Amino acid sequence: MDRKKILKQQYKETKIEAGIYQIKNKKNGKVFIGSTRNLKTLNGKRFELEVGTNTNKHLQSEWKEFGQDTFEFEVLEVLKKKETGYFDEKKELERLEDKWLAKLEPYGERGYNREKPNDKQQS
Numbered sequence: 729m730d731r732k733k734i735l736k737q738q739y740k741e742t743k744i745e746a747g748i749y750q751i752k753n754k755k756n757g758k759v760f761i762g763s764t765r766n767l768k769t770l771n772g773k774r775f776e777l778e779v780g781t782n783t784n785k786h787l788q789s790e791w792k793e794f795g796q797d798t799f800e801f802e803v804l805e806v807l808k809k810k811e812t813g814y815f816d817e818k819k820e821l822e823r824l825e826d827k828w829l830a831k832l833e834p835y836g837e838r839g840y841n842r843e844k845p846n847d848k849q850q851s
Contacts, residue, residue, distance in 0.1 A: 744765075744766050744768070745766070745767050745806050745807070746763070746764065746765045746766065746767070746806070746807040746809075746817055746821050747763070747764065747767050747803055747804070747805055747806040747807050747821075747824075748761065748762070748763050748803070748804045748805045748807075748821075748824050748825055748828050749761075749762055749763070749764065749767065749770055749773075749801060749802065749803050749804060750762075750801075750802050750804055750828075750832075750834075751773070751777075751787065751799055751800075751801055751840075752799065752800050752801075752802065753790060753794065753798055753799055754798050754799065754800060755794055755798045756790075757838075758790070758834070758837075758838060758839045758840060759832060759834045759838070759839045759840070760784060760787050760834060760839060760840040760841060761804070761825065761828050761829055761832060761834050761839070761841055762825070763821045763822070763824065763825040765817065765818070765821065767803055767806070770801050770803075773801070774796075774801065777791045777796070777799075778796060780792065784840055786840050787840040790840075804828055805824060805828070807820060807821055807824055829841060
C-alpha cells in the first residue's frame with residue numbers, strides 16, 4: 729500500500745516538459761519534426777505507428793514498409809519556460825517547432841512534414 733502511495737506521489741511531482749522531437753528513418757535519412765506539450769507522450773506516438781493509426785500517411789507507410797527498428801525517436805529541444813510573467817506555452821512551442829522546421833527542412837525527399845502554406849509566402 730505504501731509503495732502505491734509513493735509511486736502516485738512521484739508521478740504527481742514529475743515535471744511535465746514541452747518540446748520538439750524528431751522521428752528519424754535510419755535507412756533513408758528522412759525525418760518527421762513534431763512538437764508536444766508533454767514529451768512523455770512520445771511513447772504514444774510510437775504506439776500510433778505500431779497500430780497503424782498515425783495521421784501522417786507517408787510516415788505510417790514507411791514505418792510499415794521498413795519496420796519499427798529502422799526508426800529512432802529523439803528529443804531535439806526542451807521548451808524553456810519563463811519563471812515569471814505571462815508565458816504562452818502553445819505559441820512558444822509553435823515558434824520553436826518553426827525554428828526546427830526551417831533548420832532541418834524535412835519536406836519532400838528529406839522528410840515527412842508538409843510545408844505550411846504561409847512558409848512559402850515568407851520565402
